[in-house]
Amino acid sequence: MSLLATIKNISEFVGQEVRLGVWLHIKRSSGKIHFLQLRDGTGFIQGVVVKSEVSEETWNASKSLTQESSLYVTGIVRKDERSKIGYELNVTGIEIIQIAQEYPITKKEHGTDFLMDHRHLWIRSPRQRAILAIRGEIIRAIQEYLNQNGFTLVDPPILTPTSAEGTTNLFHTKYFEEDAYLSQSGQLYMEAAALALGRVYSFGPTFRAEKSKTRRHLIEFWMIEPEMAFVEHEENLQIQEEFVSHIVRSVLKNCKRELETLGRDVSKLEKVVAPFPRITYDNAIEFLQQEGFDIKWGEDFGAPHETALAEKFDKPVFITHFPTELKAFYMKPDPNRPEVVLAADLIAPEGYGEIIGGSQRIDDPELLEQRFKDHNLSMEAYKWYLDLRKYGSVPHSGFGLGLERTVAWICGIEHVRETIPFPRLLNRLYP
Known part of the structure; x- marks a missing residue:
């Protein structure tokens, strides 16, 4: 037999x-x-x-x-x-x-719209299969690292009563008689979980109602959001660089055939080993101005700025200490310089942009309450979040890694629409 x-x-x-x-x-x-x-x-x-x-x-x-x-x-x-x-x-x-009927996807050239309309079949092709296999390995490596380093998986709600970051780019729905929104982040709930379990992470879908058509954006995407009690800014960065290094090593070890199918230059990935370089926002602005960019202190970075900064390095780079006004209300100001926060974005090399955003969180209840007022946030809606600072507040930090951008970078592909089985884009909800 x-x-x-x-x-x-x-x-x-x-x-x-x-x-x-x-x-x-x-x-x-x-x-x-x-x-x-x-x-x-x-x-x-x-x-x-x-x-x-x-x-x-x-x-x-x-x-x-x-x-x-x-x-x-x-x-x-x-x-x-x-x-x-x-x-x-x-x-x-x-x-x-x-015996299959005449198959719609042949060896001839097909347009992107045609392939996206037939995404349910397109994922069978060698290239698409390789991307999704690498995505699966990245997920496995993410969970392996977190599980081996004392993190507990906690599932935050997808339906929420408020925004996690105070933005308006949310999908609105009715929750019986109340207003509700699809989650844009599980972070606030992870902070509550961290004060119960120490080190936690969430892993699930998030939604941004941004009318963006760039190659880096999806409407529905997956986030990994670790949160850690008794961890401050410096240790937060060290955990992030070890985390990303582990993911890349795992893909190099376990997805050799898939990387070959994609024609990925693995020599670039082999350089991704902690520690990662760091540059402050101040120095980044100065560098960009010297390179001819019209950007002033206090302005946020766009894709061209991130690409120019990343080109200076052959592995991911942290940009730290952003202006307080640029970042979310919960980020802790630098005690030595309150106009900037203890936060960092991790920028992938080769023009793939930000893959991680993280910070130390505000742990002072009075300062957080002031932030609610500064950002016109409802005290009633965020009362539970303020409670975390009233009953055993501790220094704590966290970050969020965007899965699809990470897959795009490691695979070396141009658009995030190929990094998820069935992408949700501005003008695409089918199949």
């Missing part, structure tokens, strides 16, 4: 007959030989069907296969140095599950 295998672990079965559940990706014919590019979700392998070596039934079954037909294939695993994975399958039998 043939062994049930997957393409990912095919190297364990050299010289043996195996059975795979697969789909036909591409078929080529050369006289009395069929070359079947097969996929099973774990990878791709070539199956070779030689007419003189198989039954007439198997040969005819091979002839009838169309792109994306599903089948069970039986064959002998052989080493092949010409293969990208180092192995191929000498097919001995085919059991057809379904």
Whole structure:
């Protein structure tokens, strides 16, 4: 009886007959030989069907296969140095599950809108599969690092009564008779959880109702938001750089084939090792002005500014000590210079922009109450958040990592729409 295998672990079965559940990706014919590019979700392998070596039934079954037909294939695993994975399958039998209808995505060039309309099929392609496999590895590495370093996963609500950052770019809905919003961040709830559990993180979808069409923005995206009691600004940065270094190392180790499929220059990723360089907002403004940018102290950075700053370094760089007025109400001012906050953005190299935003949080109840007034925030709506500073307040810090931007950077792809299985964009809610 043939062994049930997957393409990912095919190297364990050299010289043996195996059975795979697969789909036909591409078929080529050369006289009395069929070359079947097969996929099973774990990878791709070539199956070779030689007419003189198989039954007439198997040969005819091979002839009838169309792109994306599903089948069970039986064959002998052989080493092949010409293969990208180092192995191929000498097919001995085919059991057809379904002959697929004419497949809409072919080898010809397709426009982005067409591919996005067929996203449910496009993700089967080698490139898209590689991106999603790397995304999965990044998620695994994220959870591995946090679990190994004393963090507890806590799930914040997705429906919230207020904004986490005091902005108006929220999706509004009705919660029975009350107004509610789709969450733009779980951070405030993570602060409450950190004061119960010490070190916590959330991992889930967030929503921003920004009418943005840039290659860095999605309407729905996934955030990883760690929050840590008794952790101040400097330690917060050290944890972030160790965290990102761990993620990159894990992808380099476990996704070599996928990175090769994408043509990623891994030498750039190999440089991503903690510690990371740091530059203050003051120095960043001075550098940008010297480079000819029309930007003044107190103004926020856009994509061109972040790219120019990142080009100075070959690994992620922290920009620290932003003006207090630029950042969210909960960020703690520097005690030695209250006009700036103990915060940092982590900018990825190669023009991928901010992947992490983090800060030490305000722990003084009087200062936080003043911030509510400065930002015209409802004292009633944020009363529970102020309570965290009244009953056992401690220094605490946290950060948020945007999953899709991180995937785009590590994969070396241009647009975040390819980094999530089914992207939600300004003009796209289908499929």
